[in-house]
Amino acid sequence: MEKEVLFENISKSVIEMEEDEVAELCKKSLEMNISAYETIKNGLIAGMDKVGRLYEEEEYFLPEVLICSDAMNEGLNILKPHLDRQIMDNPVKVVIGVVEGDTHDIGKNLVKVMMESSGFTVYDLGRDVPLEKFVAKAEEENTDIICMSTLMTTTMPGMKKVVDELKQKNIRDKYKVMIGGGPVSQKFADEIGADFYTVDATEAVKKVKELMN
Missing domain, CATH: 3.40.50.280 (Cobalamin-binding domain)
Incomplete structure (x- = not known):
C-alpha cells in the first residue's frame, strides 16, 4: 500500500468513527517503517481537521466529534511509543x-x-x-x-x-x-x-x- 493511500485511509477511518480500523492501519504504518510522527500528522490529525470542518458546517455534532476523537486516540496509543522526540515539534x-x-x-x-x-x-x-x-x-x-x-x-x-x-x-x-x-x-x-x-x-x-x- 502506498504511503499516501494509507494516510488517506487512516484519515477516512477517523472521520467514519472506525476505531478498530484506525488501530489496524496505524499498526500497518509501523510495519511499513513510516515514522509515527508522519502518520499522526498526515493521517490522524488530518482526519480530525476534517471532523472539525464537519462540525463547523453542522454536519457533525458533539457526540460524533467525541467518537471520532476516540478513534483518533486508538491510533495515538499505538503510535506514541514510537515517536522520535527529536522530530516532534515543541507542543503548544x-x-x-x-x-x-x-x-x-x-x-x-x-x-x-x-x-x-x-x-x-x-x-x-x-x-x-x-x-x-x-x-x-x-x-x-x-x-x-x-x-x-x-x-x-x-x-x-x-x-x-x-x-x-x-x-x-x-x-x-x-x-x-x-x-x-x-x-x-x-x-x-x-x-x-x-x-x-x-x-x-x-x-x-x-x-x-x-x-x-
Whole structure:
C-alpha cells in the first residue's frame, strides 16, 4: 500500500468513527517503517481537521466529534511509543477549564478534543474550577496559554480575576489568555484584558496556531 493511500485511509477511518480500523492501519504504518510522527500528522490529525470542518458546517455534532476523537486516540496509543522526540515539534501547552460557579463543560470538552487532535498538550482542570487553580497550573506546567470558558453571565467576572492575578504576580506577559462561551464576546475580552476570544472550538485552534507561529 502506498504511503499516501494509507494516510488517506487512516484519515477516512477517523472521520467514519472506525476505531478498530484506525488501530489496524496505524499498526500497518509501523510495519511499513513510516515514522509515527508522519502518520499522526498526515493521517490522524488530518482526519480530525476534517471532523472539525464537519462540525463547523453542522454536519457533525458533539457526540460524533467525541467518537471520532476516540478513534483518533486508538491510533495515538499505538503510535506514541514510537515517536522520535527529536522530530516532534515543541507542543503548544494549554491549561483549560470552566470557571468557578459553572458546570457547563460541553464546549470546553470540544475545545480540548480539537486542541489535542492538533498536537497541543492540554491540561484539563474540568468544570467549576477555583480561579486560583488556572494560574497555579499554568505556572506548574509552564504552559503557553490559559483558556477559560463559561456559559453563565454570573461567572464571567471570574475571568477578569484570573487576568488580574497574573498582573498582580507580574507574570501577565508569560501567558496568552483565551476566553470563550455563550455570553462572552470580543468586547468583554478587551474589557478584562484577555488576549483573545473565540466563538467555537475550530476557531480556538486556528487562533492558537496563529499566535504561536
